[in-house]
Amino acid sequence: MEILSDVTFNIQLRKNTFCNYQLKVDQKIMTLSFPQILQLRHKINNLTSEENLEHIIQNENYVLLFIADKKYLLFLEIPKLLDLKEELSYCFQSF
Amino acid sequence: MKTAIRKQMTISTEVMDLLNDQISLEMHASASYLAMASWCDQRELLNSKAFFYKQSEEERGHAMKIFEFVNDAGGAAISPAIPVVNNDFEGLREIYEASLDQEIEVTQSIYKCFKKARSVDDFASEVFLQWFVSEQVEEEDTVRGILDTFDLMGDMPLKMIDERLPKE
Numbered sequence: 001m002e003i004l005s006d007v008t009f010n011i012q013l014r015k016n017t018f019c020n021y022q023l024k025v026d027q028k029i030m031t032l033s034f035p036q037i038l039q040l041r042h043k044i045n046n047l048t049s050e051e052n053l054e055h056i057i058q059n060e061n062y063v064l065l066f067i068a069d070k071k072y073l074l075f076l077e078i079p080k081l082l083d084l085k086e087e088l089s090y091c092f093q094s095f
Numbered sequence: 096m097k098t099a100i101r102k103q104m105t106i107s108t109e110v111m112d113l114l115n116d117q118i119s120l121e122m123h124a125s126a127s128y129l130a131m132a133s134w135c136d137q138r139e140l141l142n143s144k145a146f147f148y149k150q151s152e153e154e155r156g157h158a159m160k161i162f163e164f165v166n167d168a169g170g171a172a173i174s175p176a177i178p179v180v181n182n183d184f185e186g187l188r189e190i191y192e193a194s195l196d197q198e199i200e201v202t203q204s205i206y207k208c209f210k211k212a213r214s215v216d217d218f219a220s221e222v223f224l225q226w227f228v229s230e231q232v233e234e235e236d237t238v239r240g241i242l243d244t245f246d247l248m249g250d251m252p253l254k255m256i257d258e259r260l261p262k263e
Binding site: 015018019034035038039041045091 | 099100102103104108112169170173
């Protein structure tokens with residue numbers, strides 16, 4: 001299994017096969033296809049915009065996020081949300 | 096993209112994000128032209144209504160072109176939400192002025208995408224965007240030409256001005 005990123009602690013994204021990726025958030029392990037990863041990236045970038053982050057902080061202070069075509073439900077507090085954003089942006093970093 | 100991601104997509108994610116913003120802008124322009132067409136249609140300004148209906152379709156066509164390119168390049172095109180569209184106008188000249196402002200905004204946004212594609216060495220996107228750069232020169236020129244007609248015709252009745260304007 002090729003490791004795409006080895007700098008995270010609780011969150012890690014790995015490649016299983018050509019179009020199959022594994023996302024680990026704490027103890028939860030999820031399988032995602034590439035389009036699902038792109039969708040996740042879009043959602044996370046959207047949630048972590050300055051305006052949306054402020055809204056989350058002033059309300060529930062966490063987000064519930066469906067990923068992989070609603071196959072999994074993630075509970076993310078702000079630090080974890082930011083960690084996931086960082087992990088994803090690291091994976092997409094070098095073009 | 097350290098091999099794995101690069102194998103999935105040829106487009107840079109930064110360019111992809113900007114192109115998604117561009118899709119949203121083009122769709123908004125399309126909706127905005129539709130509002131202008133409706134205003135003209137209700138007032139029987141036949142040439143102007145035909146012009147704006149055509150413009151609305153063209154802008155949607157641009158958005159679709161980008162939409163398909165993003166997906167073809169392995170990225171994820173996002174169907175945009177259209178923000179509030181102005182349906183309230185003072186007159187025909189004001190509509191064409193708003194139309195020019197809108198075209199300039201689209202041009203500036205295309206330049207932004209182009210610059211980003213160049214800065215991250217995303218050559219495929221850069222070549223793709225070249226068509227849009229030329230297209231925007233044409234679009235702006237058409238509207239400027241129409242505004243010149245307004246200046247030339249001074250205080251002539253609206254219907255007479257409209258009859259001298261292009262339909263497309």
